[in-house]
Amino acid sequence: MPMVNIRVTREGVTAEQKQALIAGATQLLVDVLGKNPATTFVIIDEVETDNWGVAGQSVTALRAQAGDMQK
Amino acid sequence: MPMVNIRVTREGVTAEQKQALIAGATQLLVDVLGKNPATTFVIIDEVETDNWGVAGQSVTALRAQAGDMQK
Amino acid sequence: MPMVNIRVTREGVTAEQKQALIAGATQLLVDVLGKNPATTFVIIDEVETDNWGVAGQSVTALRAQAGDMQK
Amino acid sequence: MPMVNIRVTREGVTAEQKQALIAGATQLLVDVLGKNPATTFVIIDEVETDNWGVAGQSVTALRAQAGDMQK
Amino acid sequence: MPMVNIRVTREGVTAEQKQALIAGATQLLVDVLGKNPATTFVIIDEVETDNWGVAGQSVTALRAQAGDMQK
Amino acid sequence: MPMVNIRVTREGVTAEQKQALIAGATQLLVDVLGKNPATTFVIIDEVETDNWGVAGQSVTALRAQAGDMQK
Numbered sequence: 001m002p003m004v005n006i007r008v009t010r011e012g013v014t015a016e017q018k019q020a021l022i023a024g025a026t027q028l029l030v031d032v033l034g035k036n037p038a039t040t041f042v043i044i045d046e047v048e049t050d051n052w053g054v055a056g057q058s059v060t061a062l063r064a065q066a067g068d069m070q071k
Numbered sequence: 072m073p074m075v076n077i078r079v080t081r082e083g084v085t086a087e088q089k090q091a092l093i094a095g096a097t098q099l100l101v102d103v104l105g106k107n108p109a110t111t112f113v114i115i116d117e118v119e120t121d122n123w124g125v126a127g128q129s130v131t132a133l134r135a136q137a138g139d140m141q142k
Numbered sequence: 143m144p145m146v147n148i149r150v151t152r153e154g155v156t157a158e159q160k161q162a163l164i165a166g167a168t169q170l171l172v173d174v175l176g177k178n179p180a181t182t183f184v185i186i187d188e189v190e191t192d193n194w195g196v197a198g199q200s201v202t203a204l205r206a207q208a209g210d211m212q213k
Numbered sequence: 214m215p216m217v218n219i220r221v222t223r224e225g226v227t228a229e230q231k232q233a234l235i236a237g238a239t240q241l242l243v244d245v246l247g248k249n250p251a252t253t254f255v256i257i258d259e260v261e262t263d264n265w266g267v268a269g270q271s272v273t274a275l276r277a278q279a280g281d282m283q284k
Numbered sequence: 285m286p287m288v289n290i291r292v293t294r295e296g297v298t299a300e301q302k303q304a305l306i307a308g309a310t311q312l313l314v315d316v317l318g319k320n321p322a323t324t325f326v327i328i329d330e331v332e333t334d335n336w337g338v339a340g341q342s343v344t345a346l347r348a349q350a351g352d353m354q355k
Numbered sequence: 356m357p358m359v360n361i362r363v364t365r366e367g368v369t370a371e372q373k374q375a376l377i378a379g380a381t382q383l384l385v386d387v388l389g390k391n392p393a394t395t396f397v398i399i400d401e402v403e404t405d406n407w408g409v410a411g412q413s414v415t416a417l418r419a420q421a422g423d424m425q426k
Contacts, residue, residue: 001338002293003183003292004291005288007286007287007289008286008317018124019128019132020315021124021312021317022124022127023127023128024312025124025309028308031308032305038126039125039126042124043078043118043122043123043145044123047256047257051257052257053231053235053236053238053239053257054252054254054323055253056239072196072201072396074396075146075149077144078146079175084175088174089263090274092170092171095173097266097268099166099170103159103163104150104155104159104163106150108268108269110196110267112356112358113266115260123143125143149398157342160335161337161342165337168339181338181339182338184336184338185291185335185336186334186335186337188335189399189400192373193400194398195374195376195380195395196393196394196397197393198377200370200373214325216325216363217360217361217362218359219357219359220358220360222356226388234387237383238359241376241383242363242376244375246368246372246376254285254287272356302408303412306408306411306412307412309408310408310410311411322409323410324409324411326407327362327402327408328408
């Protein structure tokens with residue numbers, strides 16, 4: 001009965017992509033640890049780019065810098 | 072000085088229900104562990120049904136299936 | 143299908159107290175939101191007193207100060 | 214490669230304040246533990262005042278009480 | 285630059301299984317959202333069975349009941 | 356009344372360093388948002404290097420590679 005929490009920046013993740021993350025994370029726990037998918041939970045948190053920082057800067061600021069391609 | 076984090080799907084939880092969750096969780100820590108309510112924190116996270124998965128499917132998909140009653 | 147995470151300092155919480163926290167938190171979600179207990183998860187994290195800070199000090203330091211009774 | 218998660222009530226935190234939290238938390242990990250800022254993540258969660266409880270009451274209720282100044 | 289947190293009961297997960305969870309979760313974010321693996325973090329929390337509850341009971345209690353096979 | 360959660364790898368963080376993290380994170384919230392330090396919580400989680408992954412590998416594996424200096 002595992003719990004997976006995926007945190008990503010809120011940048012247009014679609015319902016289909018969310019479904020793919022849920023299915024994939026659940027299958028991973030089944031494949032690696034033999035967990036029961038029926039009691040495997042996946043929660044996706046989408047975080048505003050102002051609220052996520054890397055290297056001391058918000059992702060909003062990083063995205064604004066020329067040529068930033070990092071996801 | 073405990074911390075309680077309650078995560079539920081965002082499906083119309085009212086302010087009164089949130090207040091009841093906060094009061095109940097705080098009282099639980101007082102009753103079971105003798106904690107000081109003044110420094111007991113409760114945080115409720117409401118998660119979109121697209122972003123919560125069980126059994127490899129989003130709750131949105133599960134809700135759409137005929138007769139699903141699970142909360 | 144809610145998730146409750148209870149974080150407390152690691153100070154001798156017994157298995158019976160943990161069971162009471164699990165039962166009480168689950169019942170709270172049933173009573174307030176009508177959730178299904180079968181898919182309600184409770185996770186208790188016990189945190190070393192060196193690793194928990196309040197008011198800018200570790201709980202270890204706070205406990206060492208004369209007369210501190212705060213839980 | 215540390216991870217810092219800051220949770221505050223959603224009460225008008227500005228982009229500049231968020232940037233200051235990100236920069237300050239990153240620098241703290243550099244100064245105290247010699248961590249590499251390039252792989253230090255900071256995530257800020259803003260929580261509705263209805264969803265945050267202290268002393269058994271929501272922050273919304275606490276704020277409504279005369280003279281409450283607590284942040 | 286996503287963050288994945290996997291929480292499972294502490295029941296003999298091996299270093300190889302942990303490595304497989306890390307590799308699989310990272311690849312999932314690459315495949316579904318095109319994220320950069322170099323800045324994808326995975327954190328696995330192993331939780332004592334006394335500290336994890338389902339259906340109002342600790343996993344320790346559930347495991348002790350005859351015939352329980354649920355993982 | 357903010358909450359700060361700092362997650363680092365378990366690699367010999369001393370009680371003094373933990374105290375410095377607690378004091379620094381608390382002061383940051385006071386300085387940037389005017390929060391009350393008395394109700395500011397800091398929780399430090401130390402994560403085994405087998406349980407933390409970056410770039411699809413555990414930190415244990417990364418540390419074992421010649422010349423890795425990354426913290």
